[in-house]
Amino acid sequence: MAEKKKRRRGAELEAAILTAAWDQLQAKGYRDLTIEGVAAAAATTKTVLYRRWPDKARLVIAALSKFGEMPSYQGVDTGSLRGDLLDLFGQMAAVLAKLRTGTLRGILADRLDKLDLGQLMGKANTSHTVKELIQPMLDRAAARGEIASADLPERVVTLPGVLLINEVIGQRQLTVDAQVAMIDEILLPVFRSGTVK
Amino acid sequence: MAEKKKRRRGAELEAAILTAAWDQLQAKGYRDLTIEGVAAAAATTKTVLYRRWPDKARLVIAALSKFGEMPSYQGVDTGSLRGDLLDLFGQMAAVLAKLRTGTLRGILADRLDKLDLGQLMGKANTSHTVKELIQPMLDRAAARGEIASADLPERVVTLPGVLLINEVIGQRQLTVDAQVAMIDEILLPVFRSGTVK
DNA sequence: AAATATAAGATACGGCCGTATCTAATTTGA
DNA sequence: TCAAATTAGATACGGCCGTATCTTATATTT
Structure with a gap:
């Protein structure tokens, strides 16, 4: 031996x-x-x-x-922009729920310089950027006539990611209420306002 | 000696x-x-x-x-909500311009848990919260009839601070263009949409 | 003025970071 | 098969953190 x-x-x-x-x-x-x-x-x-x-x-x-069994996000076509956003946020919330409190916040703090929501929240290899997730939803919404144009400014397209990160930073739970509020109070009004790039 | x-x-x-x-x-x-x-x-x-x-x-x-010669922010009544916001953002930008690159980001990273924009950006003793700065503007805008109601959800009232912090994190300069874009593309549409608390 | 309380200063500790350097095990490929 | 190239593993370093402990100067109080 x-x-x-x-x-x-x-x-x-x-x-x-x-x-x-x-x-x-x-x-x-x-x-x-x-x-x-x-x-x-x-x-x-x-x-x-x-x-x-x-x-x-x-x-x-x-x-x-x-x-972490992080799924790569799927942009599902639910038939409406609101539904698409709710679905996406729901998937995000499910992922966050698996993380110990403080994990994401800690990582964010350590990586504040190179924020990349995709790499952070998706599988590293499938790294979606926020824009890649949102833009198709906007395209569909424009095709449906829900919004005037899908050609929105960068800052607007990435807004969902910003809100999401802020919610996590604020150590709040990403509750369903919060998801609905972000979408109805902020995102939809902005997307619908049709301020074009 | x-x-x-x-x-x-x-x-x-x-x-x-x-x-x-x-x-x-x-x-x-x-x-x-x-x-x-x-x-x-x-x-x-x-x-x-x-x-x-x-x-x-x-x-x-x-x-x-x-x-740091950080002024405490004054909510000036410029006669319009847009003007008020531009003025506030301009003051913020002036303060940020005095800081060495990375200072604010570093502080944010170290304090991600207890974000307090007021204490961070104003004098410690006059610590305004974002809400204290924005709410009066909204009240005036409602009085003028610019927006339907000043009784907006918490998340909406604090949105300017979120956008500002995000802009700083993204190590972008807080240019005038960025200020205008945040206000015209996001904040005004949201405030005007009148989604009430 | 003497006794007491307060806070500065000195020092030392264990913990972790991030790097450098050396060795030896293992793979590679000539 | 054997030399060369990798890379794991061991160790040590200086740097900083945050805490604890002890002393001694200064302020306060009686």
Whole structure:
């Protein structure tokens, strides 16, 4: 029974690390998760982690992508712009509900410079941007005659993402009421106002 | 020529620390400013700083309040809602222009949990909340008949602050174009839509 | 003026970050 | 098969955080 000095490498090692990261995230939450802690839990050293991910936020995002069961969003055609938006927000809320409180806020805080809602909330590989999700809805709405034009300004198209992020930051729950309110009080009025690009 | 063991205390000491913090902020920027560095620059120790401010963000906010020449915002009656908003945004932009790039973003990142635009952007003592700034404008607009009701939902009233913060986070400059766009494309349509609380 | 309370200053600690450097295991490919 | 290239793993470093503890100067109170 000699000690095996087997070394994990590549994908095997990476999977072990991400598993450890995921466990730590569940156990201690984002704030108290440390790179060194994950390394120790994965029975390796932080040097190895830093070779793969530049910081805690990116490590956790990788773990979320692998184990978080984050669906890639589908822009479903529900027949109305309001329905489409409600559906999208509902899907977002479902994802958020799976995250420990503070996880998203922590990641956001650490990544304030390079916000990318898609990469943050979708699978890393399918990274939708907010615009990619919203624009098709607007196109359909314009085709239906619900809104005057689908050619809206950048700031308007990305507004749903802004509202969503703000809601999360405000540590409020993303309740159904909040979703409805954002859509009826803000988004629909803006989209319908038809201020064109 | 005996060494004087004079100790600064209270306000005198505090002023010296905040001066040092302000200098460091100018010299190194928010990210590279450290509590220990400020303590050293002020010829004291971090123990003293921690007795007064709980973290870097709060220390810097205190320094900004003292030396940043941040005006407390005035809700000027320009005669129209659009004018009022433009005026407010213009004042905000002027304040932001005085800050080194990244300062506000850094503070935001460190304080994501307790966002308070007023305390952040106004003098600490006059801490306006967004609502306190916007509501009077809405009241006047309703009186003029520009909007149907001034009794708008919380989320709508605080929307200007959200847009502003988002603009800052996006490391974009708060240009006049951006101000106009936010107001014409988003805020006025929402306020005018008259969705009541 | 002496006793007491307060707060500054000095020092040390454990924790984590992010980097650098060295070694040795494992894979690669000539 | 054996040398070369990778890369895991170990270790150490300086930097900063935030806290605790102790001393001593200064202010307050009696």
